Amino acid sequence: MALDPTTDTVALTEALVDIESVSLNEQPIADAIEVALRPFAHLEVIRIGNSLVARTNLARGERVVIAGHVDTVPVHDNLPCRNDGTLLHGLGTCDMKGGVAVALNLAATVPEPNRDVTYVFYEAEEIAAVHNGLRKIAEVRPELLSADFAILMEPSEAAIEAGCQGTLRVDVVARGERAHSARAWRGVNAIHQAAEILRRLNEYDARRPVIDGLEYHEGLNAVLINGGVAANVLPDEVVVTVNYRFAPDRSEEEALDFVRTFFDGFEVTVTDSAPGAMPGLDLPAAKAFVATVGGDVKPKFGWTDVARFTGLGIPAVNFGPGDPSLAHKQEEHVPIAQIRQCEQTLRAWLAAS
Amino acid sequence: MALDPTTDTVALTEALVDIESVSLNEQPIADAIEVALRPFAHLEVIRIGNSLVARTNLARGERVVIAGHVDTVPVHDNLPCRNDGTLLHGLGTCDMKGGVAVALNLAATVPEPNRDVTYVFYEAEEIAAVHNGLRKIAEVRPELLSADFAILMEPSEAAIEAGCQGTLRVDVVARGERAHSARAWRGVNAIHQAAEILRRLNEYDARRPVIDGLEYHEGLNAVLINGGVAANVLPDEVVVTVNYRFAPDRSEEEALDFVRTFFDGFEVTVTDSAPGAMPGLDLPAAKAFVATVGGDVKPKFGWTDVARFTGLGIPAVNFGPGDPSLAHKQEEHVPIAQIRQCEQTLRAWLAAS
Numbered sequence: 001m002a003l004d005p006t007t008d009t010v011a012l013t014e015a016l017v018d019i020e021s022v023s024l025n026e027q028p029i030a031d032a033i034e035v036a037l038r039p040f041a042h043l044e045v046i047r048i049g050n051s052l053v054a055r056t057n058l059a060r061g062e063r064v065v066i067a068g069h070v071d072t073v074p075v076h077d078n079l080p081c082r083n084d085g086t087l088l089h090g091l092g093t094c095d096m097k098g099g100v101a102v103a104l105n106l107a108a109t110v111p112e113p114n115r116d117v118t119y120v121f122y123e124a125e126e127i128a129a130v131h132n133g134l135r136k137i138a139e140v141r142p143e144l145l146s147a148d149f150a151i152l153m154e155p156s157e158a159a160i161e162a163g164c165q166g167t168l169r170v171d172v173v174a175r176g177e178r179a180h181s182a183r184a185w186r187g188v189n190a191i192h193q194a195a196e197i198l199r200r201l202n203e204y205d206a207r208r209p210v211i212d213g214l215e216y217h218e219g220l221n222a223v224l225i226n227g228g229v230a231a232n233v234l235p236d237e238v239v240v241t242v243n244y245r246f247a248p249d250r251s252e253e254e255a256l257d258f259v260r261t262f263f264d265g266f267e268v269t270v271t272d273s274a275p276g277a278m279p280g281l282d283l284p285a286a287k288a289f290v291a292t293v294g295g296d297v298k299p300k301f302g303w304t305d306v307a308r309f310t311g312l313g314i315p316a317v318n319f320g321p322g323d324p325s326l327a328h329k330q331e332e333h334v335p336i337a338q339i340r341q342c343e344q345t346l347r348a349w350l351a352a353s
Numbered sequence: 354m355a356l357d358p359t360t361d362t363v364a365l366t367e368a369l370v371d372i373e374s375v376s377l378n379e380q381p382i383a384d385a386i387e388v389a390l391r392p393f394a395h396l397e398v399i400r401i402g403n404s405l406v407a408r409t410n411l412a413r414g415e416r417v418v419i420a421g422h423v424d425t426v427p428v429h430d431n432l433p434c435r436n437d438g439t440l441l442h443g444l445g446t447c448d449m450k451g452g453v454a455v456a457l458n459l460a461a462t463v464p465e466p467n468r469d470v471t472y473v474f475y476e477a478e479e480i481a482a483v484h485n486g487l488r489k490i491a492e493v494r495p496e497l498l499s500a501d502f503a504i505l506m507e508p509s510e511a512a513i514e515a516g517c518q519g520t521l522r523v524d525v526v527a528r529g530e531r532a533h534s535a536r537a538w539r540g541v542n543a544i545h546q547a548a549e550i551l552r553r554l555n556e557y558d559a560r561r562p563v564i565d566g567l568e569y570h571e572g573l574n575a576v577l578i579n580g581g582v583a584a585n586v587l588p589d590e591v592v593v594t595v596n597y598r599f600a601p602d603r604s605e606e607e608a609l610d611f612v613r614t615f616f617d618g619f620e621v622t623v624t625d626s627a628p629g630a631m632p633g634l635d636l637p638a639a640k641a642f643v644a645t646v647g648g649d650v651k652p653k654f655g656w657t658d659v660a661r662f663t664g665l666g667i668p669a670v671n672f673g674p675g676d677p678s679l680a681h682k683q684e685e686h687v688p689i690a691q692i693r694q695c696e697q698t699l700r701a702w703l704a705a706s
Contacts, residue, residue: 165535169584180678181596182518182655184572185559191575191593195551202548206538219537222544223584225591228577231522231625232596238578240544243534243585272584302535325533 003036005108009343010088010336012101016070017081017090023071024131026050026123030070033104033121042111043119046144051122051133053144054107062285063116065150065314066346067134067305068100069125076330087333094322094332099153102321102343106350113350118147125305129274134305138312149285150309151346155322156300158338158345160293162286162317164300164307165216166276168244168255169223172197173267178229178236187234191227194238197266198222201242204262209247212279214299216247220262241271245301248276274303277310279317286315292349293319319345356389358461362696363441363689365454369423370434370443376424377484379403379476383423386457386474395464396472399497404475404486406497407460415638416469418503418667419460419699420487420658421453422478429683440686448680451687452506452673455696459703466703471500478658482627487658491665502638503662504699508675511691511698513646514653515639515670517660518569519629521597521608522576525550526620531582531589540587544580547591550619551575554595557615562600565632567652569600573615594624598654601629627656630663632670639668645702646672672698 003015021029030050037045043054050070072092081090088098100121107119122133129135138145154161174194179187207218220242227238242263246255252275260268280286281297290297300306300318309316321338356368374382383403390398396407403423425445434443441451453474460472475486482488491498507514527547532540560571573595580591595616599608605628613621633639634650643650653659653671662669674691 167535167585180655181572181574181576182520182598183570183678184574184598185570186678189554189574191578192551192555194578195548195555198545198548198551201542202545217536217538219534221534221537221542221587222581223534223586223588224581225544225547225578226581228575228579228594231576231594232520233576234574235576241581241584245535245537302533325536325539 003032005036005104009101009105009339012105013088013093013098013339014081014083016097016101017088017092020075020079021071022074023124023127026071030123033070036104037107040108043107048137048140049123049133051120051137053137054119056113056116058112058116060114060116063118063147064285065118065120065145065147066103066106066153067120067122067150068096068103068153069122069133070100071124071126073126073328078330087335089333091332093334094155095327096154096320096322098322098334098339099155099320099342102339102346103153105343106346110347110350114352115350117350118144134308145312147314149289150314150316151319152304152306152316153320154304154318155320155324155327156318157323158321158341159295160290160297160317160319161300162214162279162281162297163211163248164277164302164304165248166246166250166252166255167272167274167303168246168252168259168270169272170242170259171269171271172240172242172263174238176234176236179234181232181234184234189234190236190238194227194240197240197263200262207247209249211247211249212281214279214297216299217301218247219245246276248278251275275307275311277307277316280310280315283315286317289317289349292352293345356385358389358457362454362458362692365458366441366446366451366692367434367436369450369454370441370445371432373428373432374424375427376477376480379424383476386423389457390460393461396460401490401493402476402486404473404490406490407472409466409469411465411469413467413469416471416500417638418471418473418498418500419456419506420473420475420503421449421456421506422475422486423453424477424479426479426681431683440688442686444685446687447508447675447685449507449673449675451675451692452508452695455692455699456506458696459699463700463703467705468703470703471497487661498665500667502642503667503669504672505657505659505669506673507657507671508673508677508680509671510676511674511694512648513643513650513670513672515567515634515650516564516601516632517630517653517655517657518601519599519603519605519608520625520627520656521599521605521612521623522625523595523612524622524624525593525595525616527591529587529589532587534585534587537587542587543589543591547580547593550593550616553615560600562602564600564602565634567632567650569652570654571600572598599629601631604628628660628664630660630669633663633668636668639670642670642702645705646698
């Protein structure tokens, strides 16, 4: 299906949603976006895998990235898109084709922005980081991402969410010694040993540091617990998978130190780790954007590719239509008004003299 | 392979072990036992499924059951039987073809016992109770099991183990409310709620009642624990499977009452329940057997079909070769001396005037 990037952003969102693009199956949507952008002489279009970079080259004194991923989580009986007049319903409406539609429309219809813009439409954000399109661009053509500021159009209810919390996942293991449950005194029950792990979790007091005026909110939670051999055997091992969400004033190393100390006496194995991102609202490009958008800036609790930009030395914020808590839900939807609001805000910002 | 039931009990054990008889595949071993016993005029032989009953009918004033199951747990690279001169190694050596060999040999070689004997060789003890051969006989031909006393030749190191503890299995459920782990304060973590279940288990103080001079030892143990939705989601449910082993002075109902009170405030669902069996050592037939065997009588902690006989109103004990803690282990084995000791003890008891 051909996309018209100059059309209304709501119609464009619907068209993007109807091109199914579950992670690792982004070729059709990448083809459609590439075909839609190639005709515009004001854009340099580069394709890397199933990701696209479209850049203005106006030699402005400042360059900003406006980025969104084009993939979705798996289909769950929630396609095609449905428009009820107020909301668009369906897979990817919220996470994040509403934001992608806004970026695509601006790319096509703002030929002479007041700052150079690098639009990035990238693949494979919803799966393991090794596939991530933004990461691949940063590896093979890092100069393409060079910028003073980045706006990631992840859902944030059309408000600015700055920074993001890091995430660390560890397996905490309690051990025992097997025995038949009819003669329990001959063994050591690993599940009973795990009581201490859970006791400590219940006593955890969450840090809520204020950074650049934003209050973050950490969390330390058991997300999975598994143990047991058979219904008549005392188990010798229980694994409690714990997820630590940490404010961006802590490094990954500091986060791990905290968790190791917290679970002192138990085996702790890291299974996943990603750094947070400082809000960086004191940097000039960020300040200017905040002033244009107005309203309250909120901290980002979840992890997004904002942290990837921060890692590249580029201050970045989330700013996109949709409620982030609806992401990955079967019933995800996006308010039409928020799509229009994001479009108008960014258009005004890119047009201001 | 033809069995000679009059041969040495150790050779007979080896022959029985080499007839593979994993539960639900007992036809070959049942056929072999039937063929072996049919020639003996002093025995009435009845086949029910893959179980066999062989009875003397001498109109003695007393009748005893000598019983053993012929099935095993699955093969685990532990066949055929291996004789190292002291031990027989292999699947079923301990649980419980040593005992079956003794019973089979006595059936063939003691034509005029001092008390009538009902030998029972039954199928499907190692799997769900619905398949149990002893249970089937009790259902379709209960008169065949009528007796004053029963000896179950389960491994007990050639000593008498009397009574058995009951077993109750319940699922104890802790509930919460799902939330993304980046915004944990919006949910209730079910795993953290389960801390209280484990805390109570750690405070459990095991009853050790003395019954007929035997000290039992109860146990309350989590055997399985499972909870979790995904690595970034606060789980809304954790199931802790708890096994209560209770002394035979408690009924199944009393056991369940205890567990419900113990886990007050949590959902408790019964998934398995079997009553204990009182030792019954004050009954005349049991007293006579204990006097003949001599030595210490021990309490039986694990559950065996002794409880099934008790349910039928027949006092019963375990008395067989082998260490019960080796049952179901790949390396199970039985001391040759214990096979001979059990055979000699029972032969003397059946011959005494």
